Amino acid sequence: MRPFRISAAQARKLPALGAAFFLALGLFAPQAHAADTSSAAQAGKPATATQASAAKAAAPHAIPVPKSPDTPKDARPLASDAQAKAVAPKAGSALGTAKAPKQLAAAPSATTGCDVSAFTGNSGAALVQQVKAASLDCINTLYNLTGNDAKGAFNEAQMATVANALRDVSAAYPGDNSTSAGQLVVFLRAGYYVQWNHADVVGTYGTTLQTAIRGALDGFFAAPHSKDVTEANGQTLAEAVTLIDSAQENARYTGVVKRLLDGYTTSWSGSMATAVANTKTVIERGFDRTDFTAALQADPSFATSMASFVTRNASQLTGSDTVTSIGILIGNLVAVDALKAQGRPIVKDLINRYPLVGATAPLTMNLVWFAEKKDTGNCAYYGTCDLPTRLVPLVLTINYTCNANLRIRAQDMTAQQLTDTCTSLVNEDAFFHKLVKDSGPVANDNNTSLEVVVFDDYYNYSLYAWEMYSIAVDNGGMYEEGDPSKVGNQARFIAHEADWLRPTFQIWNLNHEYTHYLDGRYDFYGNFDDGMTTPTVWWVEGLAEYVSYSYRGVHYDAAVAQAGQGTYALSTLFDSTYANADSTRIYNWGYLAVRYMLQSHPQDVDALLAKYRVGDWTGARALLKNTIGTSYDADFASWLKACAADNCGSLPTSQAPLCTATDARQYDKNCRRDGVAATTGNYSYSFLYLPAGVKQLTITSSGGTGNADLYYNGGAWATTGSYLAKSATAGNGETLTIANPPAGWVYFSLYAQQGFGGVTVTTTYN
Structure with a gap:
């Protein structure tokens, strides 16, 4: 739903429109390959526009459309693992929770209640006694502490005391929680989490805690029974692995991670499998730390352990499994100059070892992303130079022609869905022409046909579209106008099914984007940048919204609700740009402005389009700002009040269906x-x-x-x-x-x- 001809750089500036986001169903998709700086930083992997587009030249005039409800908040390759902060300790513990198949046994003297003062009002040995005696459910509630309670429980002295207690307990760790090692680990995890979010209250952590936590983790992982492959040990071990990252000691314990990866077999289950899965956090966030990189540089066997972990356990690859998630992290090796020599042969092997489609696709396509975006210019080495061409027939197995001007390439659509989509677009074509009363394409426009690419869902769109079409995928689709003055240019709308609406079939943003194609061909001379010489966004997006809702006969609830707010004058909306307007002003208010003008002043619309069609942007601007100016503002305000009461005026009717007689006459x-x-x-x-x-x-x-x-x-x-x-x-x-x-x-x-x-x-x- 972004403008049909906006550049990728401009596209990243506009907030997405529409529904709330949901995580991507446990599947893995490549990161937002052209995400803006803020989203990249939030993900912990800052990426510049140059880095994001280095492997391929940016597609001309490619624009993202509003995100679908499936678009993940986290733009990293692991779409199922959203994180609030780049290196924030993970919140919450699975230890002792009701969902766990087995709970760590609480100490014999565990209390049934949870009195926060037991942790804020005690220190030294008394604090350790309270932590060890508390139930795991009680310890888990401490993640929510704020204010003075947070400071009282988790100041550095308290944390160091508990860390030293974990060190002492670890000396004789029996391989289960009979000595309450689990409570001590979870308390420390909670402390790091609370301090991360409330450092101004809790205070800073320094060398005192660092020394204590290293002693604690050294002691625990050195304990012989911490290596037991048992459910009892696994429950505490899994939490201790996560504590490595909470304490930001990722570099110090690469040996522990390597030991778990090397030891893992398909026979490991339950909490032991969880312990291995938790190494993903240690590795992933470790790559944000220079000391971790240095540790891997000094020990190349860590990289080979990761690779062996994947190849030994390839039978488990499903796309939403631990092997896939850790395998994807191997790509970070080629993202760091000091590790490229280690990473290149491993990444190359994995890319070419496993299929690009099916259960292994999340692994291979994410590694391809790292190879292309973080080790640019080496596609010949990786064997990926022709990958976009190879992927099209592998992924888009359906090639359906609606007519000479319209074709659908799809991943999975039924014959009826294809027919219905063609009918929808063909009928919209007639609806559009009746509305704008054009006399044919603008001069020098060669976009005679449109290719509609439809992925099965957002996940597949994000997995493949970035590579196949060199676009950003942190959006709900992308329209590529290309260069309309070039003979043979192929206009293309890259979309995905709205799988969250199933069993109802819908292609996300289909009719809105098709309006952009028609508007660009019949109403706007030249390319997008030409059309943006003066503010035209109110028309570009407003018309697309107007046609989409009117043609489909769908009530535009959001726009009608905005009408009641009376936020903008019509003359103000004429000034809307992608830089000065948010999504509500661009889409909702653009719709209202276009609807009002088409219904109340169609002669002005005709005059305006006459100027747009010949590229007279200055003349069009003069018409809006000088000839019309503020003269319609009062009437527009009155119309908005009526519209808010659901009396916006009559919408145009949809076009008649196609005639069915065999004789074309x-x-x-x-x-x-x-x-x-x-x-x-x-x-x-x-x-x-x-x-x-x-x-x-x-x-x-x-x-x-x-x-x-x-x-x-x-x-x-x-x-x-x-x-x-x-x-x-x-x-x-x-x-x-x-x-x-x-x-x-x-x-x-x-x-x-x-x-x-x-x-x-x-x-x-x-």
């Missing part, structure tokens, strides 16, 4: 034919059968190129020398209304004053 009641054409001086002859009692027959023509005049002649062929009625204005927008026509066959024709094509002809009677 034959029409019927309420039907139309598209693509009507004739050469200069010739006719397109037509006829229809009228039953007795018809009171009024209406024949209209619209759209297309050239200049066609409409003639009607009752019971005989209609020509310029034999007719009962005619409509002969400039262009193809002709209408004839015949009162009380005779029953039986009647005839009409379009005469080519100038050769015409692509015209829509509609007949209705009552």
